[in-house]
Amino acid sequence: MANERNTASNQSIAEMLRQIGAYLAMQQVPFKPRAYERAAGTVEGLEESIAASYQAGGRNALMEIPGIGAGIAEKIAEFLDTGKVKEYEALKKKIPVRLDELARVEGLGPKSVQRLYKELGIRNLKELEAAARAGKIAALAGFGKKSEEKIMKGIAFAKGSGQRFVLGLVMPRVREIEAALAAAPGVERVVVAGSARRRKETIGDIDILAVSPRPAAIMDAFVSLPGVMHVIAHGETKSSIKIRPGINVDLRVVPKESYGAALNYFTGSKDHNVAIRQIAVKKGMKLNEYGLFKLGTPGKPDAERKIAGADEREIYRLLGMEWPEPELRENAGEVQAALAHALPKLIGYGDLAGDLQVQTNWTDGSDSIETMARAAMARGLSYIAVTDHTKRLAMAHGLDAVRIRQQWKEIDAVNKKLKGRFTVLKGTECDILKDGTLDLPDEVLAKLDVVGVSVHSFFNLSKKEQTARVLRAMANPHVDILFHPTGRILNRRPPIELDMDEVIAAAARTGTVLEIDAYPDRSDLKDEYIRMCVAAGVRMAIDSDAHAPMHFSYLEYGIAQARRGWAAKADIVNTRSLEKMRACLKK
Numbered sequence: 001m002a003n004e005r006n007t008a009s010n011q012s013i014a015e016m017l018r019q020i021g022a023y024l025a026m027q028q029v030p031f032k033p034r035a036y037e038r039a040a041g042t043v044e045g046l047e048e049s050i051a052a053s054y055q056a057g058g059r060n061a062l063m064e065i066p067g068i069g070a071g072i073a074e075k076i077a078e079f080l081d082t083g084k085v086k087e088y089e090a091l092k093k094k095i096p097v098r099l100d101e102l103a104r105v106e107g108l109g110p111k112s113v114q115r116l117y118k119e120l121g122i123r124n125l126k127e128l129e130a131a132a133r134a135g136k137i138a139a140l141a142g143f144g145k146k147s148e149e150k151i152m153k154g155i156a157f158a159k160g161s162g163q164r165f166v167l168g169l170v171m172p173r174v175r176e177i178e179a180a181l182a183a184a185p186g187v188e189r190v191v192v193a194g195s196a197r198r199r200k201e202t203i204g205d206i207d208i209l210a211v212s213p214r215p216a217a218i219m220d221a222f223v224s225l226p227g228v229m230h231v232i233a234h235g236e237t238k239s240s241i242k243i244r245p246g247i248n249v250d251l252r253v254v255p256k257e258s259y260g261a262a263l264n265y266f267t268g269s270k271d272h273n274v275a276i277r278q279i280a281v282k283k284g285m286k287l288n289e290y291g292l293f294k295l296g297t298p299g300k301p302d303a304e305r306k307i308a309g310a311d312e313r314e315i316y317r318l319l320g321m322e323w324p325e326p327e328l329r330e331n332a333g334e335v336q337a338a339l340a341h342a343l344p345k346l347i348g349y350g351d352l353a354g355d356l357q358v359q360t361n362w363t364d365g366s367d368s369i370e371t372m373a374r375a376a377m378a379r380g381l382s383y384i385a386v387t388d389h390t391k392r393l394a395m396a397h398g399l400d401a402v403r404i405r406q407q408w409k410e411i412d413a414v415n416k417k418l419k420g421r422f423t424v425l426k427g428t429e430c431d432i433l434k435d436g437t438l439d440l441p442d443e444v445l446a447k448l449d450v451v452g453v454s455v456h457s458f459f460n461l462s463k464k465e466q467t468a469r470v471l472r473a474m475a476n477p478h479v480d481i482l483f484h485p486t487g488r489i490l491n492r493r494p495p496i497e498l499d500m501d502e503v504i505a506a507a508a509r510t511g512t513v514l515e516i517d518a519y520p521d522r523s524d525l526k527d528e529y530i531r532m533c534v535a536a537g538v539r540m541a542i543d544s545d546a547h548a549p550m551h552f553s554y555l556e557y558g559i560a561q562a563r564r565g566w567a568a569k570a571d572i573v574n575t576r577s578l579e580k581m582r583a584c585l586k587k
Contacts, residue, residue, distance in 0.1 A: 008051055008080060009173050009227060009244045014044040016079055016088060017072065019099050023091035026114035033110070035072065038366045038547070042067040043076075045550040047172060054080050066549055067366035098124040105154035106459075106493045107147075115140070129155050150460065157494050164202035165247050166490050168520025168557040171196065173243065174206055177225060181251070184221040186214035189259065193266040197326045199560035201523040202490055205248040207266045215253035222251045258290045260312035265289035271331035279319050279339070292318055327563040346563045347542075347572055352555055354383035354574045354581060356450055357429065357483055357515065357543035362407050363388040364396035366548040369407075369424060370414045375549030377422045383578045385427035385450040386411060387483075390439040392431035393456055401444050404428065408447075423578055425449035429483055434458045436472025438479075445478035450585065452515070454483035455496060463497035470503060474512045480585040481541055482507070484517040484524040492521065500529055507538045511586050513573055514538055516565075518558025519545040530565025539573050539584055 021036030042065060043050055053061045054077060062073035078085050095117055101124050102113050108128075116122040119140060120131050131137055132155065138148040174192055182190045187210055191197075194207035212218050219239045223231045232240035237253045254262040265273060265288065280287040284295050291309025308314045313323045321338040325346055328334040337343045358372055359365035365372070369386055376384045388407065389398040399407065411424050418424070427450035431439035438445065438453060445451050453473045461469065473479060485503065486495035507514050514533055517524045522545065525533070533540055542558035544551050562572060569575045573584040 008083075010043050010046050010050050011169055011173070012244050013050055013076055013079060014040040015100070015245070016085065017043065017075070020075065020085070020088050020091065022099055022103070022110040022113075023088075023095060025110035026095055028111075034364075035067075035069070038067050038364070039072045042366055042548040042550065044169065045548055045553065047550065047553050049172075049176060050076065051080055066371065096123055101125040101158075102128065104158040104492055105151060106157065107150055107154060115142075125155065125158065158492075163246070164204050164491065165245065166520045166523075167196065167199065167201055167203055167560075168518075168523075168554060170203070170206075170245070170247060171557075173227075174249075177206075177243075177249065178208065180225055181208065181210060181218060181222060184212075184218045187212045187218055188256070191263060193263055194268065197267045198269065198329055199327050199557075199564060201526070201557075201561065203247075205250065208249065208251045209259070209262055209266060210251060210253050211256050211259050212253055218253060219251070254289075256310060258309045260315055261287070261291045261309040262289045264312050264315060267326055267329065269330050272329040272335065275331050275335045276316075276319060276321070279321070279335070283319065285319070287315065287319075325563060327560060328566070330564075344566050345568055347559060347567050347569045347575065349556060349559050350380070351569050351572070351575045352381065352542060352559065353577060354381050354385075355544050355546065355552065355555065356385040356425075356427070356481060356541045356574055357387045357452060357517070357545050358384045359388055359429070359545070359547045360386055362386075362403070363393075363398055364547060369410055370417070371549060372546065373414055373418060373422055373424050376546075376552055377418070379552045379555070381422075381552070383423040383425060383581075385425040385452075387427040387429040387450065387452050389456075390428060390430045392433065392439040398431070398439075399428070401440060404440070404444060427452060429454055430479075431456055432469060432473040434461075434469065436469040438473060438476060442476070442478060445476070448478075449582070449587075450480055451478050452481040452483045453479050455487050459487060459493070459496050461497070463499060466497050467499045467502055470498060471506050474503075474506050474510050477586060479510075479512060480587070481513040481515055483515045483543070484519075484522050484545070485514055485529075486524050486526070488522065488524050488526075490521045490523060495524070500532065504529070504532050504536050504538055507533070508536050513541050513584065516540055516542045516558045516561050516572075517545050518542055518554045518556070518561070519551070520554060520557055523557065523561050525561070525565070527561060527564035530562055530567055534566050534568075534571055540567065540571055541574050542572055543574070 017036045018040040021033040025033035059073050059077050062068050062076055075085050097113055097117050102108055120136055122128050122131055132148050132152050137143050138145045178190055189211040191209050193209050195203040196206055210218055215237050222239050223234045227243055228241045230242040240250045242248050277287050286293040291306045292315045294305045294307045296303050308318050316323045322341050322343045324334045324338045360369050360372055361367055389396040391398040391400040408426050411426050414424050426448050428448055430453045432453050432455050488495035542562055544554045546552050573581050
């Protein structure tokens with residue numbers, strides 16, 4: 001049974017599995033690297049703590065998780081019991097490179113990392129940069145000047161992304177902390193504030209507020225949480241800790257009568273707060289983290305009278321404003337809209353009826369079509385589109401025209417089994433080739449219910465070339481959706497060069513739906529482009545990009561992204577029933 005003191009986060013377990021897979025790929029071990037990568041994705045998407053599951057049910061509980069076989073379960077158990085995995089440690093000694101650093105450089109796969117270590121002794125990002133600047137990488141056969149330049153760009157991006165964390169990958173841990181603090185003695189309220197409450201796609205730290213008549217008890221509980229890497233400060237009403245994967249968490253206990261004002265202040269953004277403080281001043285008031293105060297005659301007894309503070313909505317009401325949803329608070333027009341009582345009615349977190357990008361074990365997903373359908377149904381959805389990759393994506397064992405037709409038979413069988421309760425649509429995530437043509441023939445695309453297209457190659461084309469390539473694909477009469485339009489991967493890969501004004505105009509012209517990919521490290525489209533789509537009347541879809549059943553939980557983050565982009569329910573095609581959604585597609 002697991003050591004009770006070991007409470008490794010799902011993310012740290014996923015990273016361990018991912019790195020074992022990478023080391024095995026360096027040694028050209030067949031099949032296993034992909035199995036470890038899939039298992040890592042599964043663990044990363046779990047809502048429940050894998051450590052808690054192991055504590056409760058041992059190895060059998062681990063093997064009940066889809067994609068976790070006996071061998072991988074053994075590694076996870078060893079990690080939870082001892083904090084280490086012998087095979088992993090041996091692999092790191094054999095090839096002592098900082099995979100966590102080097103993996104952040106776009107285009108630097110395991111085999112390239114191994115070769116750079118073997119031939120140039122490169123172990124980390126610093127040594128990689130030094131070798132590239134010295135021209136040593138360009139001198140290696142198979143690399144050349146262009147590869148070296150690409151690596152330099154990747155290094156610059158990795159360094160520029162800084163220490164920000166992908167929201168959807170840290171929120172499960174944040175919620176564990178929130179729940180643990182809510183159970184502490186005397187706690188009346190606990191809430192996550194800051195950029196996490198605003199649902200920024202990446203966050204730098206975590207702010208938590210609490211109301212409690214016994215602040216010492218909650219502070220003691222906070223600094224004693226499982227998995228704390230370091231206690232930065234332990235005070236009477238404020239404490240700070242560092243948790244895996246290295247993110248700082250601040251906890252403040254505030255008086256009940258100031259809770260609303262403190263929540264407003266610590267939610268931000270800074271620019272939003274400055275703007276509403278200025279409104280308060282114009283109205284003869286003062287707003288700070290303690291409350292909203294009416295200002296009278298200086299020197300008189302009523303010079304400063306508190307008129308609100310316990311309730312955040314009341315503060316906005318007294319300022320003559322609508323209460324803006326936290327996702328809007330970036331001083332990007334929401335203050336003026338709130339003053340005019342003209343804020344948009346945003347899509348709700350329970351408004352999706354279906355998911356139009358789902359991968360299965362026909363390509364790089366972990367589970368069968370039926371398993372994915374039943375998982376979506378358990379989430380309250382009524383339909384999904386199975387959109388496995390096409391043959392151009394060889395590493396994912398993409399489907400050609402023959403295999404996709406074989407897949408249709410399985411989809412028909414699943415639909416027969418689930419008839420009246422759930423519908424699986426026949427779809428594809430078809431690769432856009434370099435010239436803008438597609439990886440499946442039109443005769444196949446014409447028979448699909450949903451045709452999604454995406455860029456998975458030639459990321460470094462010029463803006464003009466890349467835009468023309470994407471526009472040509474969108475012009476195809478069979479193409480319904482442009483998946484993850486800019487191709488970015490947060491903290492790992494910058495977006496492709498696209499003229500988004502042209503892409504959005506083309507979407508309006510051709511009736512192509514633009515996707516908001518909810519997979520946490522994509523969050524693509526970004527909020528700025530979503531707002532442009534809303535203004536242009538371009539419809540969007542929020543999809544999980546699920547590769548495992550638990551990835552349907554990621555839809556929450558796509559909805560958050562849509563809300564940050566001022567999107568309403570009507571702007572998102574898959575908030576509609578199956579029949580009404582299909583009417584939004586080109587077919």
